[in-house]
Amino acid sequence: MTLALVTMSHSPLLEFNDPAPEVKAKVEGAFAAARSFVAEYAPTLVVSFAPDHYNGFFYDLMPPFCIGYQAEGVGDYNTAEGPLSVPTERAEELAEWVADRDLDIAISRKMEIDHGAIQPLEILFGGIDTVPTIPIFVNGVAKPFVKMSRVRRLGEAVGSFLATLEDERVLVIGSGGLSHDPPVPQWATADDNARTLLLNGRHPTEEARNARQQRVIETGKAFAAGTAAIQDLNPEWDQALMATLAAGDLSPIDAMTPEQMAKDAGNSAHEVRTWVAAFSALGAVGPYDVDYSFYRPIKEYIAGFGVMTARTRA
Numbered sequence: 001m002t003l004a005l006v007t008m009s010h011s012p013l014l015e016f017n018d019p020a021p022e023v024k025a026k027v028e029g030a031f032a033a034a035r036s037f038v039a040e041y042a043p044t045l046v047v048s049f050a051p052d053h054y055n056g057f058f059y060d061l062m063p064p065f066c067i068g069y070q071a072e073g074v075g076d077y078n079t080a081e082g083p084l085s086v087p088t089e090r091a092e093e094l095a096e097w098v099a100d101r102d103l104d105i106a107i108s109r110k111m112e113i114d115h116g117a118i119q120p121l122e123i124l125f126g127g128i129d130t131v132p133t134i135p136i137f138v139n140g141v142a143k144p145f146v147k148m149s150r151v152r153r154l155g156e157a158v159g160s161f162l163a164t165l166e167d168e169r170v171l172v173i174g175s176g177g178l179s180h181d182p183p184v185p186q187w188a189t190a191d192d193n194a195r196t197l198l199l200n201g202r203h204p205t206e207e208a209r210n211a212r213q214q215r216v217i218e219t220g221k222a223f224a225a226g227t228a229a230i231q232d233l234n235p236e237w238d239q240a241l242m243a244t245l246a247a248g249d250l251s252p253i254d255a256m257t258p259e260q261m262a263k264d265a266g267n268s269a270h271e272v273r274t275w276v277a278a279f280s281a282l283g284a285v286g287p288y289d290v291d292y293s294f295y296r297p298i299k300e301y302i303a304g305f306g307v308m309t310a311r312t313r314a
């Protein structure tokens, strides 16, 4: 059984802010490389590890991980709205398998997902319902964070399940990171209005959504101009992590702590949990090789922007 992987940074600012044309072309080239890797592999099933940014998961009930039995895009930042094609029975089997491996897993029969999960599907497949997809939410923005060893164990459990699916060609996606510190509110520093959003900000009015998004878009522009009060990107940190993931021995990742990750790489660097889960799933199936790797720190997108593709050895 083979398994393929794409991990990629996402940024809701792709459509809204413009880096230099040469940088934009490089990013388009990376997307094209990932697309052709996926087209050649022709997956029959996608398992997507992605975070949420207080569009589907809130502090009224915040799990570390959640498997979606049904899911729909909320349509933030002009991403696709509406249902994904989720193979519900497979998702149920996966959740049973993971629970049997002594991992506490939440499930949702109505998962709402944002650009974090939607953007890679749109980029790789041109839509959100073209290939059966099981979405797995991995908390990457809301404290407290489980240990990285737990994220690896989740990925390994998912990978061991996927290894049993002889009749499927499975692509795992990890969406998020790398170093970045966009102005997503933090509970500890949020005012009353922001806390209302963090607690249960489902289905905002169009006006409220636009105001929130405009603030992030403006921050991206200011960051590129050198005037934003957000933490800088950390290309060394990003590339060191990508090298560890490519090397195949993920055990050094267990030493990463949420405090140090935030300090080194920003409050949204926790999104790399999705990459770690995806590579752990791949490694659980067998040794793998990285086919393609791209990295560029891009301030206009508020993102250490990386794309990797990999595959287990035949």
Ligand SMILES: O=C(O)/C=C/c1cccc(O)c1O
Pocket: 010, 011, 012, 013, 053, 116, 176, 177, 180, 182, 184, 212, 213, 216, 268, 301, 302, 303
């Ligand atoms: O949730 C938001 O409004 C913004 C999220 C964001 C911004 C920049 C880079 C990212 O990866 C994001 O998720």
Ligand SMILES: [Fe+2]
Pocket: 010, 051, 053, 116, 176, 177, 268, 271
């Ligand atoms: Fe994000």
